Amino acid sequence: MNTYWQLAVFFFAAINPASVALATARRGADRDARPRWQTPAIAIVIAVVVYAAVAFGSERILDGLDIEPESFRVAAGIVMAAVGVLIIWRGAFDPQSEDAGLQAAVFPLALPLLVSPAGLVAAVSYGADDGGGKALGALAVSLGIAAVLLVAHPQRAMPALDAIARLTGALLVVVAAGLVVDGVRAI
Amino acid sequence: MAAVLGVWAVGAIGLRVVVVPPQFCPPVTSAGALESAKAAAGWIERAQQPDGSYTYEFNADESTYSAEYNSVRHAGVTTSLYQLAAIDPSVLPTADRGLTWMQDHMARYNGWAALQDPFDGTIELGADALMLTALAQRRIATNDPQYDSLMHEVARFILVMQQDDGSFLLRWLPQTGAPDPTERSKYATGESFWALAMMHRLFPTEGWDVPTRKVADYLSLHRDTVEKQKFPPWADQWAAYGLAEMAAWPGPGPQLNEANVTYARSLAERFGFLVRVESQRRDNAFSDVIHGRQARAAGMGTWGEGLDSLWRLSGLDSRLAHMQAKIGERAACTSGMLAERQIKAGDPNTGPDVPRLGGWFTDGVTRMDDQQHALSALLRGREILDSRSKEQK
Numbered sequence: 001m002n003t004y005w006q007l008a009v010f011f012f013a014a015i016n017p018a019s020v021a022l023a024t025a026r027r028g029a030d031r032d033a034r035p036r037w038q039t040p041a042i043a044i045v046i047a048v049v050v051y052a053a054v055a056f057g058s059e060r061i062l063d064g065l066d067i068e069p070e071s072f073r074v075a076a077g078i079v080m081a082a083v084g085v086l087i088i089w090r091g092a093f094d095p096q097s098e099d100a101g102l103q104a105a106v107f108p109l110a111l112p113l114l115v116s117p118a119g120l121v122a123a124v125s126y127g128a129d130d131g132g133g134k135a136l137g138a139l140a141v142s143l144g145i146a147a148v149l150l151v152a153h154p155q156r157a158m159p160a161l162d163a164i165a166r167l168t169g170a171l172l173v174v175v176a177a178g179l180v181v182d183g184v185r186a187i
Numbered sequence: 188m189a190a191v192l193g194v195w196a197v198g199a200i201g202l203r204v205v206v207v208p209p210q211f212c213p214p215v216t217s218a219g220a221l222e223s224a225k226a227a228a229g230w231i232e233r234a235q236q237p238d239g240s241y242t243y244e245f246n247a248d249e250s251t252y253s254a255e256y257n258s259v260r261h262a263g264v265t266t267s268l269y270q271l272a273a274i275d276p277s278v279l280p281t282a283d284r285g286l287t288w289m290q291d292h293m294a295r296y297n298g299w300a301a302l303q304d305p306f307d308g309t310i311e312l313g314a315d316a317l318m319l320t321a322l323a324q325r326r327i328a329t330n331d332p333q334y335d336s337l338m339h340e341v342a343r344f345i346l347v348m349q350q351d352d353g354s355f356l357l358r359w360l361p362q363t364g365a366p367d368p369t370e371r372s373k374y375a376t377g378e379s380f381w382a383l384a385m386m387h388r389l390f391p392t393e394g395w396d397v398p399t400r401k402v403a404d405y406l407s408l409h410r411d412t413v414e415k416q417k418f419p420p421w422a423d424q425w426a427a428y429g430l431a432e433m434a435a436w437p438g439p440g441p442q443l444n445e446a447n448v449t450y451a452r453s454l455a456e457r458f459g460f461l462v463r464v465e466s467q468r469r470d471n472a473f474s475d476v477i478h479g480r481q482a483r484a485a486g487m488g489t490w491g492e493g494l495d496s497l498w499r500l501s502g503l504d505s506r507l508a509h510m511q512a513k514i515g516e517r518a519a520c521t522s523g524m525l526a527e528r529q530i531k532a533g534d535p536n537t538g539p540d541v542p543r544l545g546g547w548f549t550d551g552v553t554r555m556d557d558q559q560h561a562l563s564a565l566l567r568g569r570e571i572l573d574s575r576s577k578e579q580k
Binding site: 095108112 | 188190191195198202203206207209210211455456458459460463467510513514517
């Protein structure tokens with residue numbers, strides 16, 4: 001079992017708010033159009049709903065897949081490590097999309113930036129191990145930070161965001177390694 | 188968005204196929220496990236030779252028998268039969284014939300006795316440790332004291348082989364009249380540990396606990412380093428037997444120290460991981476390539492024995508109590524896989540001329556320790572299956 005604050009750090013690494021903000025800022029820079037606050041708000045709501053469903057349904061998901069939570073930790077760690085390495089390399093994902101406004105809230109902002117493969121597998125794994133409520137509570141911290149950054153839209157801070165995103169990617173690799181070891185060493 | 192979802196789907200499928208295929212633990216009841224154990228004993232019994240030795244290895248595809256023999260495995264098979272004898276005394280004559288074979292090949296020096304391999308003349312610790320566990324299991328099953336003296340003779344040999352740090356040397360050399368100082372065994376240390384632990388259980392006033400605790404600490408603290416285990420801890424089911432035996436010793440507890448408990452925890456983790464991986468393997472070429480070949484029953488049986496022992500230990504020592512449910516889950520899974528993979532009546536190519544019934548075969552071959560370890564795991568796993576069945580009700 002992890003503490004609440006451990007989980008908060010793990011989800012911070014998995015969701016990587018700086019990377020989300022960086023990707024959004026890059027898109028905004030391309031279009032020279034600042035997204036309105038509604039777009040991030042809708043994206044955050046979508047992310048909360050998806051993560052809540054996954055975290056609270058994690059045991060059912062794993063039962064359905066015939067996978068023990070201990071074994072899933074290894075898979076989750078591999079996904080998270082791969083995402084972490086990609087972020088260290090690129091800073092942020094750059095999903096190709098012409099969508100704007102509210103449509104952009106769904107794609108690419110909610111999916112795949114906020115609801116990412118790393119976030120999803122982390123929600124399943126930690127939801128199964130620590131409970132859906134605790135996992136969602138820990139997720140809320142990262143989603144809150146992401147919301148602030150998205151609304152603030154700090155385009156002038158892009159270099160800082162890029163650095164923070166890559167450091168967070170490195171943290172994700174460390175968290176992922178710990179999760180793999182935990183999965184291998186579990187009964 | 189479709190492209191992103193497509194990439195995710197491909198990744199998820201790849202992950203599913205390569206890293207997390209479904210785990211399958213066939214259901215088995217306590218009665219089913221006992222039937223399976225008895226069927227394994229039946230295979231051993233039918234294949235026993237008139238001199239008390241067992242069929243060592245049989246290749247069903249070629250209908251050939253191996254000319255090899257191994258006195259350590261002989262003693263191990265006899266131990267498993269005596270374990271079953273506590274529930275099913277009908278196997279006693281078979282086990283006693285196996286014991287007679289060992290008695291026929293004893294060497295005696297300076298107040299101790301040891302099994303001397305009739306083929307190569309070696310006196311090996313593991314064979315004697317398992318001979319002692321066989322005698323102890325016979326004592327428990329029958330309450331018959333006729334071999335108490337022999338047990339003490341063999342136990343004294345084990346002490347001859349023990350070093351000051353609690354570790355053991357593997358062979359005693361008749362030509363030098365001393366143990367070979369150069370060789371140890373990753374198996375024999377745990378086997379000796381369990382044997383000595385049972386000596387203290389059966390003869391609690393004789394001080395067998397002292398050498399037992401020494402080896403427990405060596406196993407817990409030093410063995411993996413000194414003996415250069417590449418992926419510690421060595422998955423040592425004999426050590427698990429010994430720890431469970433120690434925990435059940437009479438007298439005020441807890442009998443295990445913190446190092447022993449930490450070691451027991453690491454063993455549970457190792458056995459649990461091995462069982463989880465095995466439950467993801469299938470009997471097909473694709474699974475062989477991606478996840479490795481299914482383990483032979485001798486290997487899987489040792490995991491089951493280890494988990495069965497640690498389950499008992501976690502019921503006796505409150506420091507491990509939180510692990511008991513998971514350990515039981517993995518042990519039950521092992522029992523299910525073993526029962527499912529055993530050759531049963533009605534399976535093809537099973538008949539009096541082809542001894543397959545009740546055995547476990549890998550690539551058409553079975554060795555006597557396949558039946559030995561599977562038998563012990565299934566037998567001892569019944570208590571766990573009963574316990575889980577009650578919980579589910």
